[in-house]
Amino acid sequence: MDDxxxxxxxxxxxxxxxxPTQPRGPKKEDVDHFExxxxxxxGLxxxxxxYTKVQSAGSLSDEDIRVFEVLLPEGEKFSNKTLRDFLQGEGMKIKNVHDERCATVVTTTSRFNTLRDRVGKYRDGERINKSFRDIDSFRFPDAVDKQSPSLKARFLEAIGAEIFDVEFQExxxxxxxxxxGQMRIEQKLIAEIKQEGGEIRSEPYSLSDDTRIIRAGVSLSSLKKISDDPLVSHVAPTAFYSTAPAYCVPSNSKLSLDPSISLDDLPIVAVLDSGIEFPPELSAVVIEHWTPHGAQPGNKEHGTSVASKVAFANTGIQITNGIMTPRARIIDCNVCGIDPESPDPTIISNPTMIKRIKEAVQKFKDVAKIFNFSSAGRKPIEGDKISNLGYELDVLALKYGVQFVISAGNHELYKTEDSLQSILDDDDARIxxxxxxxxxxxxxxxxGQDHAGSLSKRLEVAPYSRIGPGFQGMRKPDIVTYAGTILKSGNAPADDYSMMLGINNQLAFDAGTSFTAPVISGDLAQIATSVPDDNVFLAKALLYHGTIMPIDPGKEKINRDDAAFYGDLYGRGLSDVNASMYSTPDKVTFLHVGxxxxxxxxxxxxxxxQVCDSMDMHKRNRKVKITVTCVTQxxxxxDKGEDYLQAYVSASIYSINGSGKKTNxxxxxxxGRKKWDTCFHFEAPYSSFTSGxxxxxLELHTRYEVPDDQDINYSLSITIEDLTKSLKLYDSIRAEARDRFPVVQLVRVPVRI
Structure with a gap:
């Protein structure tokens, strides 16, 4: 600890x-206005x-509006303000941007008729408005294009009577x-669903942006007709979430809390799960038990094991030793009880889970900034649009300044595949x-530990763990940590990583990303105690900053494709709490929030x-390494489809070379420097350079509707590492900089609820 x-x-x-310098727009070419x-x-x-075809049955039949799509030519984008102003001037309001070249718009019937007249004059040369050249075509929204990829795939199969549980987005x-009016047309759509033999399975609900969602059970044969309705914007299978109890054995262990730890000084993590029941001697770590209004509590089996991973680092080792040293206090948010609106009461539907999580965050946001959610959908993401629950968690993070730590999800491909590579190659392994x-x-x-019969060796992706890419090909998972493995039989061998607390004073043994998410929740809580104001956003940047990749490339240089592949397996790497929390004599980290x-x-x-100038710069050996992490909120x-993220901060390093010149x-x-990623994370070694x-x-990049003066939060971490371990780098920087870069000062304010 002295270091x-x-x-x-x-x-x-x-x-x-x-x-900033202002970019120049490309010069546009004229088109044949007649053709x-x-x-x-x-198209019009x-x-x-x-509309004539669907008008009699459509939910917009009595409304004075037209919903249709605008397609742009190659090279044109909806980020073009002149184009958007033209559309608005023609009475077309953009509702959803599906990609750079396709958007859904709405206008009144009279303005639509005026548009037809103006296009006719443009065609006939009576009035040539050059702005029409920026539009490739108009079209009525295609029902199949509204389907998620998995539903589109089912349309290629034989149409049957199987009932699908789906969510219609209005x-x-x-x-x-x-x-x-929105409620009026929604009732018409509900009537249409019922007329086609469908069943409304949950009360319609609103997302945080006021988008209305109708969950229904419908046959595939009726799905296309319902999707033809102009009110339907998108349809995807309903996501369901569940928790599974671990294998438990009676415990003869006598556990006790480390008396040197003051519980009131520990950070707080809210565990969104099935309830928690710690042994009496450890129960003081759980400071509140809570169940959402009107919900039935869960059985506490899964939640107890998850919470033990949050509260106690290296849980299995601590259980073996008998002395439990807590690192976080726990709020038990029992959100995974029975869902009466689910076909299987033990699994929880999207609408119910969204409602319960929102209620939990609104209640505890002022005392807990970290929320652990160790449940995931049973199927991989579609990837064409952000999931409804994923979106809601993002909104809650922005609105309340909280962070959710989420399990990437588990699959069972290890039961049918014979190698880890076969699992990684399977699309069903996606997050x-x-x-x-x-x-x-x-x-x-x-x-975390080798076992005979496991398809994965130590440091390899666990045979059940879901991998990337994430939405729009982004790096996922964000981070990894050690866990137990699972054999083909489905059993998790006992080791330090699979051992946890169970209910009824038992020990639990299991493996899954359900039990790695809480490890990171606890890590994040620890890291937050090392930064000013327990800033969880800065702690997140440090969490990523301190990671190490669990691979050994040897002397081979990792190319960009390999880096992307490893990113889909390990995210930014393996969590290392000490590396995130502390500098050392040879490794100095600078922090900035802005x-x-x-x-x-x-x-x-x-x-x-300046002490670095004493190095022999003529030798080609690597002398220092710079690591940079910049996280954007x-x-x-x-509504922007693949342009879901509205901003990111790019980071570039400018060093002073051997000639004394500042250079990129x-x-x-x-x-680690990918456009539209919320985290820039990269490192650069140096063999020749100059001090100073x-x-x-840093440069902010935004989508077109973000005002130029809108402030976007970011957190930045920069580390200089002396690879020779000969310079006493930390002391040298402190002595030379004097008070330019002050040491982090912490003030602990105990939180009680």
């Missing part, structure tokens, strides 16, 4: 604000024909029709909802000390 030092802070005085006008007119006529038309959440932390598993907008770029300074917009030295082969003020250049 562990507190990190250094980069104050605002070390940040330089730079005016192009015929295409546009044809097809929309009229489609087009948001409250601006046009008012709240009462499950809600671990596609982009602003929270999803956790995978790597095996906000950015589009009006300025930022150059953040950190010190490469981006706004999100579910970003690594060429990395997957090095810089991280």
């Amino acid at each position: 562990l030092r507190r990190h250094l802070l980069i104050p605002e005085t070390e940040v330089e604000y730079i005016d 192009h006008g015929k295409v546009l007119s044809s 006529q097809e929309i009229v024909d489609a 087009q948001k038309l409250t601006d046009e029709l008012g709240t009462n 499950a909802a809600p671990s596609d959440s982009m602003l929270n932390i999803s956790v995978g598993a790597i095996v 906000t950015m907008n589009k009006l300025h770029k930022q150059h953040v300074k950190f010190l490469m000390p 981006s706004p999100v917009d579910k 030295s970003n690594p060429s082969e990395t997957d 003020d090095w810089e991280i250049w």
